[in-house]
Amino acid sequence: RFAGAAYLIFLGIQRWRAVGSLVEVPRAPIRRIYLQGVVTQLLNPKVVVFFVAFLPQFLNPEHPIGPQVAALGAVYIAVALVVDTTYVLTAAAVSRRFLQSRVAQRRMGRVSGATYMALGLAAGATGVKSAI
Numbered sequence: 108r109f110a111g112a113a114y115l116i117f118l119g120i121q122r123w124r125a126v127g128s129l130v131e132v133p134r135a136p137i138r139r140i141y142l143q144g145v146v147t148q149l150l151n152p153k154v155v156v157f158f159v160a161f162l163p164q165f166l167n168p169e170h171p172i173g174p175q176v177a178a179l180g181a182v183y184i185a186v187a188l189v190v191d192t193t194y195v196l197t198a199a200a201v202s203r204r205f206l207q208s209r210v211a212q213r214r215m216g217r218v219s220g221a222t223y224m225a226l227g228l229a230a231g232a233t234g235v236k237s238a239i
Contacts, residue, residue, distance in 0.1 A: 112231030119223030126216030 148154055166175050205211045 108233075109231055112227045115227030115230060116224050117227075119220045119225075119227060121220075122216060122223055123220030126213045126220070 162176070162179060165179055166172060205215060
């Protein structure tokens, strides 16, 4: 626990010091991004739990289950596509603003560095019992 807390504090200090140095990340091919998303969703246990817990209440056992699951799956995909596209477009617009502003970059670096350090301090302090 203390090693993890120290590492978080170390990362926070590094991030605090690195304010202003922006690292340009090369763009990944769209196919690779898509495949990562598919694999992430297939291996994500929350998705499985969601479908197992939530989906059966909308199925009618008197009718064939396959078409019902396909229809509900299509609705889920449509809703997820709209929501995720909204997230992506919003994040792209916001990130463009941050990348163009040196002040915003410095503030975000300070905030993220302080967040890492605060999480490190909290991780180090939790579970410590007093001698009282």
